[in-house]
Amino acid sequence: MESKEKSNANNLPFFGYRHVVALIGFLSCFLINIQRMSLGVSIVAMVNQTTVHLSHYNSTIKVCPMSNSTRINIKQNAQGEFSWSTPEQGYVLGAGFLGFCIATLPTSKLAKIFQARRMVLYGSILTSLATFISPLAARRHVNFMIGAMFARGLGQGCLFIALFDLMANWFPRKERGLLSTFVISGYSLGSAVASAVTGCICNIQDIGWAGVFYIVGGFGIFHAILSCLVLHETPQEHPRISSKELIYLSDNEEKSGSNNMPSTPWLKIFTSVPFYALLIGLLGQYWTFSYFWTVHSTFLGTIQHFPITENGYWSCLPFLMKAFGEYSTSSIANWLLMKNYITIDVLRRGCNMLGCIGFSAAVFGTYLSECNGSMSAVTAAVSMFFTGVATPGTMIACIDMAPRFAGSLSGLLNGAGCTMSFFVPILVGILTKNKVLSEWHLVFFISIAVVLSSGIVFAVFGSAKVQPWNFVQEERSKDINMVEKNEISPQSLQIFSKPHT
Numbered sequence: 343m344e345s346k347e348k349s350n351a352n353n354l355p356f357f358g359y360r361h362v363v364a365l366i367g368f369l370s371c372f373l374i375n376i377q378r379m380s381l382g383v384s385i386v387a388m389v390n391q392t393t394v395h396l397s398h399y400n401s402t403i404k405v406c407p408m409s410n411s412t413r414i415n416i417k418q419n420a421q422g423e424f425s426w427s428t429p430e431q432g433y434v435l436g437a438g439f440l441g442f443c444i445a446t447l448p449t450s451k452l453a454k455i456f457q458a459r460r461m462v463l464y465g466s467i468l469t470s471l472a473t474f475i476s477p478l479a480a481r482r483h484v485n486f487m488i489g490a491m492f493a494r495g496l497g498q499g500c501l502f503i504a505l506f507d508l509m510a511n512w513f514p515r516k517e518r519g520l521l522s523t524f525v526i527s528g529y530s531l532g533s534a535v536a537s538a539v540t541g542c543i544c545n546i547q548d549i550g551w552a553g554v555f556y557i558v559g560g561f562g563i564f565h566a567i568l569s570c571l572v573l574h575e576t577p578q579e580h581p582r583i584s585s586k587e588l589i590y591l592s593d594n595e596e597k598s599g600s601n602n603m604p605s606t607p608w609l610k611i612f613t614s615v616p617f618y619a620l621l622i623g624l625l626g627q628y629w630t631f632s633y634f635w636t637v638h639s640t641f642l643g644t645i646q647h648f649p650i651t652e653n654g655y656w657s658c659l660p661f662l663m664k665a666f667g668e669y670s671t672s673s674i675a676n677w678l679l680m681k682n683y684i685t686i687d688v689l690r691r692g693c694n695m696l697g698c699i700g701f702s703a704a705v706f707g708t709y710l711s712e713c714n715g716s717m718s719a720v721t722a723a724v725s726m727f728f729t730g731v732a733t734p735g736t737m738i739a740c741i742d743m744a745p746r747f748a749g750s751l752s753g754l755l756n757g758a759g760c761t762m763s764f765f766v767p768i769l770v771g772i773l774t775k776n777k778v779l780s781e782w783h784l785v786f787f788i789s790i791a792v793v794l795s796s797g798i799v800f801a802v803f804g805s806a807k808v809q810p811w812n813f814v815q816e817e818r819s820k821d822i823n824m825v826e827k828n829e830i831s832p833q834s835l836q837i838f839s840k841p842h843t
Contacts, residue, residue, distance in 0.1 A: 358587045359580055362572055363512040364521045366565075367505050370462065371528030372535075373558075373565050374498045377473055378438060378635060379536030380554050381491070385434065387544040387551040388480065389426050406645055406713035406779060423481075423551075430484050432767070435636070437488045439763040441495020442502075446757030449503040450606075450749040458507035458749065459573040461500050463566055469497025470562025477552035503753045510741050510748035511576045514591055516679050519689065522738045523672035530665035530730065533635070537658035606750040610811035616743060619803035621755060623694055623736035626796025628759035630701060630729045632766040633789060634660055638722065645779055646715035656719040660726035667697075667730020675734050690739045690806035697732025698797025701725045702790040709786045713779065735800070742806040746813075 426434070445465075453461045472494035479486035505525065513521045544551045574580040577591045611617050634657075642656055671693060678684045684692075704725035711718035740751045769788075774781040 359574075359577070359583050360512045360514070360517070360521065360587070360591065363508055364524050366462075366569055366573060367509065367525035368528040369565050369568070370466070370501050370505055371526055372532040373466070373469070373528075373562055374502060375529045375532030376536045376561070377469065377494060377498070377558055379533045380540045380558055381438070382435060382635070383537060383540035384544055384551040384554045385431060387541075389424050389431060406715075424484070426484050433488050434484065434491055436764060436767070437491035438495035438498065439760055441492040441497075442499040443495075443757045443760045445496045445499025446503050446753040446760070447750075449500045450507075450751075450753035452500075453504050453507050453749045457575045458504040458511070459569070459575050461504035462508070462573060463569050465497045465500030465502075465504065466562055466566035466569055467497070469494045469501060470559050470566060472497060473555050473562060474559030476555040476559075499757075503749060503756065506741060506752035507749035508573070508575075510745045512591070513741075515686070515742070517676065518741060519679065519686075519734045519738060520672045520676035522741065523668050523734050526733055526737055527665045527668040527730075529631075530661040530668065530726075534658045534661035534665065537661065606747050607811045611744075611747075611751070614809060614811065615803055616805040616807075616809060617751075619800050619805070620736060620739055620743065621758060622796050623739075623800030623804055624755050624759045625762060626698060626793045626800075627694075627729065627732060627736055628762040629766060629789065629792050629796075630725070632762040633770075634722075634726060635763060636767040637770045641782060642715070642719065645777070645782060646713070646718060659719065659723040663723040663727040664730040664733075667727040668733045669730075671731045672734050686742060687806040690735045690742065691801045691804055692735075694732045694735025694804075695797045695801040697728045697730070697735065698793050700728030700731060702794045704728060705786050705790050705793075709783055732797075736804070739804065739806045743809050744812040745808070 449461055449465075456464075472490050476487065476490045476494075479490040509518070509522055509525065540554050543549055543554050543557070546553070577583055577588050580588075638657060638660070675689050675693065679686065679689065704721050704727075707721035707724070708718045711721055740755055741748045744751050770785055773784055
């Protein structure tokens, strides 16, 4: 069987339809985060910062000194169209994450009813339309803007969770780490592009902050059209896939040989130790994302006093480093797997543990940087590089554990992980009321404790092996009946019934 798989892999075309699915997935993650980060930057231009922030710079005792040029820059960028309070700005920024969390669980169920490729299309349309109407909603009332961002989050939740079903259908096991990491790296590049470009667009007089939403919304509509034209649910349903690629993907398939789709075994999942280890591991990874999505720019602006444009560039660097970490690690991991030098289970746990150790060490470096703004920004970028190193670990393990229920499991896990996007900014706001460096030191140490402990838990108790509850006994009985009726081959049933290590 192993020699047959190698032979099929060697005869494959360089670019196949599984790579098309990976490209659409990459663009999907890119779209999600370019929407998130563009809002985070453009809200600075939308809101009149004079009354909201300027008094802070005149009255608060600071640990790190502020130059005269920084004070001038703050005053020049203080004007905005809206007088939203700080809590209202928080609701606008957080509404999308709330919508994302709510959408995760029903999406996994709806994907089975309507097909995952359709849920990708519907999610892309909803999130793009919500982004496109955001300027109108904001000018109407802040509550309308909050509603638009909530709808945007619902669409993003549908889009992201449906991707996991498609990845389970299309990505063979030994290529899953490389292709899935490429998909998820769209998050990093989307954040980097949004951080670097949004501020420049906002400064264009004839376009302004509203143009950011129109441009991003237009990109989402393009993504929806592209998804509609090229996505297919499974390799078997694709009308133009080559016979060689179809055979290769079928030989590496881990779902059932029949079309029967059993109910998700939630009771067995909730009594599974590897499931809880993966949940804890993912919460640690989402902690790192949430910090950089929500409060890192605040640290650079209020503590290190970076001007707005420079803040955007330095905020962009961590996401570029994360993408570099993802690509380099997944490439090395893919080579190790292809050479059979390491098992998938060891790889997932090892990458996650290495990423957690590196992240924690880099954050400690940020603590030691004190008021050296450039050094603290560099150590932050290094910490995100190691977050990228961890991406071929916990972020992909749910597909390995249960390819049959990848959508349901990823919906539950990523929905729980996204709660960090609420918790982290709230906790940081409570701990940093006085906006002084010593308060942020506590934030750094909490981050180290959370991320490092999550890595240890997943390394000890986690697993990337296909779990027994991926193979439902009732479903195997149906498959055996289908073999007896000559509807599927005994060889297929044998392949699909064995857990893979």
